[in-house]
Amino acid sequence: MFDSGAKKVWFGDIDIRKAEKALLTISKELGPLYVLHTIDGRFLGRSPSPRLLRYVAAVVIEGGRILYSRDLAERLGIIRTEDRARSGCEGGNEVLIKALSIP
Numbered sequence: 001m002f003d004s005g006a007k008k009v010w011f012g013d014i015d016i017r018k019a020e021k022a023l024l025t026i027s028k029e030l031g032p033l034y035v036l037h038t039i040d041g042r043f044l045g046r047s048p049s050p051r052l053l054r055y056v057a058a059v060v061i062e063g064g065r066i067l068y069s070r071d072l073a074e075r076l077g078i079i080r081t082e083d084r085a086r087s088g089c090e091g092g093n094e095v096l097i098k099a100l101s102i103p
Contacts, residue, residue: 002053004031016059016066023061032062 001010014035016023026031038039054060060067084087 002034004033004050006048006050006053007031016068020066024064024066027061028064032060035059035061041089057095 001008001014003009009030023033031034032054034051034053036056037058040056040058058069058072068076
């Protein structure tokens with residue numbers, strides 16, 4: 001997991017669904033957080049650009065929202081391809097799964 005300055009803030013497994021409140025709270029303090037698949041995080045190099053992080057992120061946490069990449073959302077069964085087509089999510093790579101406001 002990287003912050004908006006492309007600094008690695010966590011390395012290891014994380015269950016986004018179980019940790020969503022904590023992640024939203026941390027994001028409120030640090031700004032956007034980018035969660036990558038292990039293989040992507042390992043081979044990015046020492047200082048990836050924030051733009052690259054956003055592009056390869058499986059999950060983006062920012063502004064009180066948790067955004068999953070389409071591919072990850074489909075693999076987790078959160079959305080199905082036909083749901084995405086009906087909801088108009090075809091154009092972008094991110095799918096808003098949950099929006100929570102953290103006081």
